Amino acid sequence: MEITECEDYLEAIINNSVDGITPDSLKILADALNKDVSEIEGGLNALRDEGFIRISDAGAYPEIKLTHSGRKLGECTIKKHLVLESFFTEILGMDSDSASKEACVLEHGASPDTIKRLKNYIRERGARHRLHARNAHEGDGDDWHEGMGRNLSEFDEDDAVKILFTEGGSRRTDRLCDMGLIPGETITIKRKLSNGAMVVAIKSSEVGISPEIVRLVFVEKV
Amino acid sequence: MAADKTDDEKRDKSGGSGSGSGVPEKSDTLKLALIGNLNVGKSLIFNSLTGIGVEISNFPGTTVGMYTGSLVHRDKHYEIIDFPGVYSLDGVNDEETEVRKFLLEKKADRLIAVLDSTRLERNLYLLLQIAEFKIPTVVVLNMTDEAEKQGLVIDGDKLSEILGCPVIKTAAVEGRNIDKIIPLAENGAKTIDLVTRYDDHIEAALRSFSKVNGSDRLSGLLALEGLLPEDNELSETAGVIAAEIEDQHRMSVHQILAANRHNEAKRIRGLIEKDGTFKPARNFDRLLTRTATGVPIMTVVLLTTLICVFIIGSFLEEAIVELFETFLIHPMYELSLPPLAENILYSLLIAVEAGLGIAFPYVFVFYILISVLEDTGYMTRAAFLADRAMHNIGMHGQALIPMVLGFGCNVPAIMAIRQFSEREKILASFLITMVPCSARTVIIAGIVFTFVGLFAALSIYLIVFVLIILTGIVLTKITPGDQFGMILEMVPMRKPRAKQTLTRAWLRMKEFLFIAMPLLLVSSVVLGILQFFGVIAAFQVLFEGFMYSALGLPDYASTSLLFGILRKEMAFETLAILSGTANLGAVMSAAQLYVFAVVSVLFVPCVSTIAVLYRQMGLKISLAVCCYTLSLGFVTGIILNALFNIF
C-alpha cells in the first residue's frame, strides 16, 4: 500500500477513535476515506502488514491497536492537516469544506519544516489579528483598551508601556518571558539608543535589550 | 570547615557537564545545592560556607558549570554544589538544561534557594518552578542590606507560612545569618507545598496525563513544554495536546506557564513586601548607558587600565629585577660552578626572575584592575553600549563580558561562551582567542613598553583590535546560523569591596603562581640542558632562514615562540633566557622587539586555551582557530618587517 494511503487510513482511524473491526467502524472508515466498505478490510490488513497497526481477535470482533510507528505517522499527518487547513481558512479565507479537502491532498507532500514554518506564520499573524479584533470592540470591559498595539521600538525614553504580546514564536523570547515581560505587564523605557537598543525597567530590575529583540515586542501606552 | 579539592580540580570539572560526582561519597553525606537567579550571591554564600574560593563577580553569569565543595559541621559531612545562575528551569540553554537534569535525577538532597530581596518578584518566579521539583528546600532571602537601604520591608515569616518551608534573611557580604543555613537545611528543610495553578487548559491536560499515563504534575508540565529527557508515550501525547493548546491561545506553552507563574509571584510579593521609598536612578549610572557620554567613558576606562598596568607593572618589575640581579645572579657567577651546573642554575634563576619579576607585577596589577571593574557593575553597562558595535562583528553586547574577561585570561573567557548560540560560539572562539590576555600584556609591556615606548605598546593593542574587528566582519559573512539578540540584566552599581576584589585577584594569581611558575621552571631547566648539548641550536638552524629573512628576528626567536605556546608570557621569558639577558634592548633592535611582540601576541593561543576550546567546540573549530591565528601572526609579522625595512 502507498504511504499516502496508509497516512489517510491512520488519520481516519485516530480521528474516529476506531478500535475494532465492526460493521459500524468499517462504514465510518469507508465514509471518511471515500471508499467502498468492501475495500476497507483489505486496507486494514495491508496496514497491519506494514506494521502500523496490530489486529487481534479477542472477543466478538477483531480489535485494532495502533503500533508506535502507526500512532506517530497518524498524529503527524493530522497535525499537518490541521495546520494546512487553518492556513487555508484563516489566512487565505477559503471555506472550511474545500480547505479540508485541499489539506487532505497536500498533507502527504508537505515536509515537517514547511509545516513548522506555516504554523509559526499563522501564529504570529493570528496574534496580530486577534489583537485587532479585540481593539475593534471598544471598551468591551477587558484589559485591552482602544488604540492599536504598537511596536516597542516606536516609544521613547521614560515612556511607560503595557506589553500586549511578543512575536517571534518558539524560543526566541523565552528569556524575556522569564524576566517578566509577559502580556499585561507594564514596563518603563529607561534608555533608548539611536540604533533602537533599550534599557527597560521590568519588575524591579533593568534589562538591556538589543534592537532586533525590541522589535518583537508589541505594546500600548499606559 | 574543609575544602576537599584544589581550585584547579574544580576549574577542570566545571567546564564539562560536571555534576559533582567524583567526590568520595559517604552515605551520611547530605548534598545541598545552591540554586537561584543570576547574580544573587550564590557563589559568595558557597565560598563562605566551604571556604573554597570560586569566582564571585558583579555581573550575571559568573559561575559557569557546577562547583562542588564539602564541609563538616558538628561532625556531619555536607557536600555543597554551586549551580550556575538560571532565570528559569524550563529553558533550553546549557545552564538551564544542566540544572534541570540535575534536579530531575534527584542528585541533590536539599536545595538552598537564594533570592535577591531587591528583585523579589522575578526571584519568586524561579522559586515557584523550584517548588515543582518537590525537593526539601530552605529559602534564603539574600541582599537584605541593599533591600534595607532601599527601604523595602519584607516579611520573611509570612513568606515561610505561604511556602511551607523555612526562610532566612541574609546579607552574604556582611556574613549576616550565613551560619544558620546549614543547620536549617539539615533539620528544617521542607518541600514547598505551594502549588501554582495554571490556565484551565493546562490543568485539564495535567489531569488527563495523571489519569492516563499516571504521571505526576512535574513530568506533565515538562512534557507539555517538550522538555522530558526521554521520549515516551507521555511526551508524545503531550506534544499533540500542547500543539492544540498553543493554537487556541496563540502563545507557546512556555509563555502561558510564565504568565501564570509571574502572576502568582506578584500575588505573593504583594502579601509579603511593603514597597519602600522610591529610589531614583543615580545620575552616574545614567551617564554610562548614553552613547555621547558612555563611549568616551569606556575608552578612558580601557586606556587607563592599560596604562596603569604598564606603569605600575614596570615600576614593580624594575625593583624586583634589580633585587634579583644584585642578590642572586651576580653572587651565582662568583661561585664559579662547573659549566653544565652553572648553565642549569642560571636558566633556573632567570626563569624565576622572569616569572616573579616580570610577569607577576603586570599580571597582578591587571587582575586587580579588572576585578575592580567587574565589582562596580560597570561591565553590564559597557556591554549594553557595545551592543551595536558588537553587531558588526557578528555578536551582541553580552559577548563583551567574555571579551573583557579574555583580557585577564582566555580560558575562563572561552568557558563563558557556553550561553551563546552556536553561531556566536564559533565567532567568539576566534575573536576571544585573539584578545590580548594578561600573559600577552606581559609581552607587550615587558618588551615593547620597556624597551621601545608607550605609544609603540599601545599601537600593538590597536593592531590587535583592528585585526579582531576585521576577522569578525569577515566571519559574520561566512558563518552560518542565526544571530540572537541581547537580553541582559543591568546589575546594580556597587562599591567594590577591597577584600573581595583582592581575593579574586589573588585567586586568579594563584593559578599563575602554581601552574605557570613550575611549568616555567621545568621548561627552563630543560631548555638549559638542551642548549648545553646543542639541540636548540640544531632546531633553530631549521628556522633560521625564515626567522631572519621573513621576520628579521634572531634564530633563537623561533624557540621562544615555540615555548610561547605553553604559556604566552614564556615567549618573552625564554627570549630572555636564550639571549642571556633580561635587558633585551641590548641584544635586539626596536623593530625586532616590536615584530617579535606582535607575532607572539597574535600567533596560536596557549595550550590551556586550546584545551578548553577543544572541549567546548570540538576538534574542527579549535584546529581552525590555531591555523588561523598562526598564519595571522606570521603574515602580520612579515608585513611589519617589510615595512620597517622600507622606512
Ligand SMILES: Nc1nc2c(ncn2[C@@H]2O[C@H](COP(=O)(O)OP(=O)(O)OP(=O)(O)O)[C@@H](O)[C@H]2O)c(=O)[nH]1
Ligand atoms: N550588597 C550585597 N551584595 C551581595 C550580597 N551577596 C552577594 N553580593 C554581591 O553580588 C554579586 C554577585 O555575587 P555572586 O556570588 O557572584 O552571585 P552568583 O549568584 O553566584 O552569580 P552567578 O554565578 O552569575 O549566577 C557580587 O558582587 C557580590 O559581592 C549581599 O548580601 N549584599
Ligand SMILES: [Mg+2]
Ligand atoms: Mg556564581
